[in-house]
Amino acid sequence: MKFNTSDRKLLRELQRDGNQPLARIAKNCAMAQSTVWRKIQEFEARGTILRRVALLSPAQLDCKLTVLAAITLTDHSEKVVSGFVELARRHPEIVECLSTSGGSDYRLKIRIGDVEAYEAFLTHVMLRSPFVKEVHSSFVLKEIKSTTELPI
Numbered sequence: 001m002k003f004n005t006s007d008r009k010l011l012r013e014l015q016r017d018g019n020q021p022l023a024r025i026a027k028n029c030a031m032a033q034s035t036v037w038r039k040i041q042e043f044e045a046r047g048t049i050l051r052r053v054a055l056l057s058p059a060q061l062d063c064k065l066t067v068l069a070a071i072t073l074t075d076h077s078e079k080v081v082s083g084f085v086e087l088a089r090r091h092p093e094i095v096e097c098l099s100t101s102g103g104s105d106y107r108l109k110i111r112i113g114d115v116e117a118y119e120a121f122l123t124h125v126m127l128r129s130p131f132v133k134e135v136h137s138s139f140v141l142k143e144i145k146s147t148t149e150l151p152i
Contacts, residue, residue: 001046006031008152010039011048015149018052055148063111066140067118069126070104072133084131093121104136115139
């Protein structure tokens with residue numbers, strides 16, 4: 001899908017702050033409000049804009065600890081893969097689940113309250129799963145950069 005310069009400018013502005021008033025978006029993009037509104041509707045219809053969300057403070061919501069977990073499955077059968085994917089979807093602590101190449105099958109980003117809560121999650125959920133062979137966990141010490149903005 002091709003995007004012209006004004007499309008990209010509008011998309012960058014929406015990524016930066018999609019909650020700002022339409023008039024401000026139009027001004028920042030040097031477009032008419034009606035054009036901005038129409039383009040946003042088109043982007044949503046085409047699936048360029050997937051959804052609009054609020055970004056919440058993990059620290060204020062008792063999700064202070066970020067864990068990156070490398071998961072190796074017991075095997076690569078359809079039953080095991082689909083079972084693991086369903087397990088990942090069911091648990092809100094798992095905020096990202098990526099199928100990867102390399103030494104592990106999946107990488108998870110887990111947001112949870114503290115080390116004790118992660119240990120309970122690891123012990124009672126991940127390590128009891130018939131789909132998981134091993135888990136290698138890394139704890140994030142400091143978040144240097146975290147963004148949802150794509151480089152457009």
